[in-house]
Amino acid sequence: MKGHPAYDFVRSDTFRAFADQPALAQxxxxxFDAPAERIKRTPVxxxxxxxxxxxxAHMDKTYIDGIAADVVTMWIPLGDCPVVSGGLLYLENSHQDAALEDKVRSADAPTDRGNDTRPLTHDLKWIADQTARRWLTAEYEAGDMVIHAPxxxxxxxxxxxxxxMRISTDIRFHRADSATDPRWADHWSADDGY
Ligand SMILES: O=C(O)CCC(=O)C(=O)O
Structure with a gap:
């Protein structure tokens, strides 16, 4: 939100130059096997x-329009992020199960935020048990990046x-000839609601 250091940081030339470095778009x-364009809204x-x-636990497709062929997320810790710091975890091969979301949602997933239906659950053990999948993570270090599908x-x-602190950013790209989600067309602010 305005006044917070992260609000100014994502708008700074330094951060934008980092996100716009050609290697990421490449x-x-x-x-995509096609030219990529950066999505402006970039959370820190x-x-x-x-x-x-x-x-x-969530899927990006709940928050941003786009399919795996059109949208990609690069999660980048801005500094070391060992497991104890709470880096990103992935539910193993969950992107390969098209029925997973329906299964989880119809199983009455536990939630600690009843008024927000976007996350699948806050209970990571519950969803691992329910889907019989493991959570995978890493001892992330500064300079690492993981890339995921929506x-x-x-x-x-x-x-x-x-x-x-654990500080990270998620830099997103879409296939240049695909439609962009208008909610992601402006700079990120923690209180923008998206
Ligand atoms: O950094 C986090 O904890 C969440 C990031 C995330 O969900 C993403 O990059 O898509």
């Missing part, structure tokens, strides 16, 4: 050690006690 183009997330705050289930865990 990698996205490999996935900070998780304060010891606070119970994490990303619930259909894979992912989440994060609460940041544990460390001396530094």
């Amino acid at each position: 990698i996205a183009a490999i996935f 997330r900070h998780f304060i050690p010891g606070r119970k705050f994490a990303s619930r 259909t894979i289930v992912h989440a994060s865990t609460d940041p544990g006690p460390t001396d530094y």
Whole structure:
């Protein structure tokens, strides 16, 4: 939100130059097998050690229009992000199960945020058990990047006690000749509602 350092940071020349570095668009183009264009709305997330705050299990397609052939997300920790800091976790091969979302939603998934129907659940063990899939993660280091499709289930865990914040960004591209989601056409703000 306006006044927060992250609000100014995503609008800064430094950050935009980072997100616009040609190598990222080139990698996205490999996935699309076609030219890629960066999606302007680029969240920067900070998780304060010891606070119970994490990303619930979700799929990006709930939040942004687009199919795997047209949209790709690059999740980049801005600094080291060991497992204890609560980096991104992926539900193994969940993007390959087109029926997963319906199965999970019709199974009355536990939720800690009843008024928000977008996440699948906050209960990562429940969804792993329900789908018989493992959560996969890594000891992320500065300079790492993971790339995912809008259909894979992912989440994060609460940041544990460390001396530094877990800070990350998600940089997205769409296939240049595909339609863009108008909600993602402006700079990110934590309170923009999307
Ligand atoms: O950084 C996080 O915890 C969530 C990021 C995310 O969901 C994404 O990059 O799509």
